[in-house]
Amino acid sequence: MPKVRSKDFEGYHRAPNRAMMRAVGFKDEDFTKPLIGVASPWSEVTPCNIHLNDLAREVKRGIIENNGASMIFNTITVSDGIAMGTEGMKYSLPSREIIADSVEDVVNAERFDGLVALGGCDKNMPGMMMAIFRLDLPAIFLYGGTIRPGKYNGKDIDIVSVFEAVGQFNEGKISEKELYEIECKACPGAGACGGMYTANTMAIAIEALGFSIPNSSSNYAESPEKLKDAYESGKLIVELVDKWLTPSKIISKKSFENAITIVQAMGGSTNAILHLLAMAHSANIDLKIDDFERIRKKTPHIADLKPSGKYVMEDIYKIGGIAPIMKMLLKEGYLDGDCLTITGKTLAENLEKFPDFNENQDIVRSVKNPLKYEGPLVILYGNLAPEGAVAKTSDVKDKYFKGPAKVYNSEEECTKALLNGEIKEGDVVIIRYEGPKGGPGMREMLQPTSIIAGKGLIGKVALITDGRFSGGSHGFIIGHVSPEAQVGGPIALVKNGDIVSIDLEKREINLEISKEELEKRKKEWTPPPFKYTRGVLYKYAKLVSSASKGAITDE
DSSP states (O other), X not given: OOOOSXXXXXXXXXXXXXXXXXXXXOOGGGGGSOEEEEEEOOOSSOTTTTTHHHHHHHHHHHHHHTTOEEEEEEOOOOOHHHHTTSGGGGGHHHHHHHHHHHHXXXXXXXXXXXXXXXEOSTTHHHHHHHHHHHHOSSEEEEEOOBOOOEEETTEEEOHHHHHHHHHHHHTTSSOHHHHHHHHHHSOOSSSBOSSXXXXXXXXXXXXXXXOSOTTOTTSOTTXXXXXXXXXXXXXXXHHHHHHTOOHHHHOOHHHHHHHHHHHHHHTOOTHHHHHHHHHHHHTTOOOOHHHHHHHHTTOOXXXXXXXXXXXXXXXXXXXXXXXXHHHHHHHTTSSOTTOXXXXXXXXXXXHTTSOOOOOSSSSBOOTTSOSBSSOSEEEEEETTEEEEEEEEOTTOOOSEEEEEEEEESSHHHHHHHHHTTOOOTTOEEEEOSOSTTXXXXXXXXXXXHHHHHHTTOXXXXXXXXXXXXXXXXXSSEEEEEESOGGXXXXXXXXXXXXXXXXETXXXXXXXXXXHHHHHHHHHHOOOOOOSOSSHHXXXXXXXXXXXXXXXXXXX
């Protein structure tokens, strides 16, 4: 009998198990080594993940050369950018749960000792982290990296540029030829959408949590540094297994507060709230949406990044990466440096080796000269959102908006109205029955928000939804309204012409009708049937929680 490290593969009665492993390349000596799974959501369905198997193979090389044994396995991914504005977008958020469940399933079934989980697109990143926390085996997350910007007329463009160009074309501001050229040049290669959208937001958040190689989240997808990140992740995971440094020994509420701080400081996506809440649930950390507001008030917004700013993630790479920025925030007292990380060192110890933050550039400011003195991701309450709602205020100049409601029961209805010119300055646009249960799947509203931008209506109309927004959305927009319309939340009771007020200073969102009228409408309301009666969306609608809890399915 071969000498075996793991009890799961030890003894004569495990010969069949070992025989199967020999068929995929295992030798006698491999059974004496820690067995590491490499989870790769490689796929041709999105540029975000098209290169991930190259990185997975480099991770495996790092594992093998550091005396480990390894197996690469795959899971799914969904391209938000391709699904956006279609019925397909309803499957995006549920894919986060499928990814988490599938990785948990494979790792437990195959009896791995540790895990390196790769991610390149919005949902596979939190999905991988949810699995990591559930499994509580030594684990590392490796971000596939950002795409480089495209070029058009000497300017950087990206996928959001194309969405906004649709609105510009509809408004007659650009020609069909110009729209076509923007479409063809926006996405020049591999990597996740380039601004401080959801993928890049989650990448810096996961690094701040302590689960990625330091400074790796800002290395772009096709950089030589990204291959090095992969190899180093492979080497390090073997050490983590030897030390048995598991996620539960690393993670804490302070770690999550560091992640929220970096998201607020860099002007990240509203989706970070949804995903960090779900990740905290998987990690058994008591995180609430009010924690985001508490941290927001004491965190300056310092990064001039798209969608509301000028720059992209590659520009962060060019000025030395995210680590010097985190080092500056640590020095100024905004991060907790005592939090442990996958290196076995604290956050402060990791950051010591990086150069100091360079103030001689205009991409990221110092905390003494921020874009704004408070973070841009705001939690609102009121009679329209008793359980909370989320606004991103990066480019919102006026803190108050009041106007008549124009109500749409789907994203498609609203998009059609926008393209037909039915929505005017001063309107408060309501898109409902797009929540976690009602959509189902809580679609992102990048298409209508981009049309609003392209038509020059940013700040001139407000948009409120129980759905959510892409990290590329900006303007006077409020999402995650909870409770959602499908379960009888007040957003279901709004009528055309009702006056809605939004006060960002007071953090309130209110329907200006009496309590009596609201109660009367509630009694008259009946819940609509689920839009799906079988399959993944039916199961999701039955299981999913409120957005205020992270839209989790294992509550």
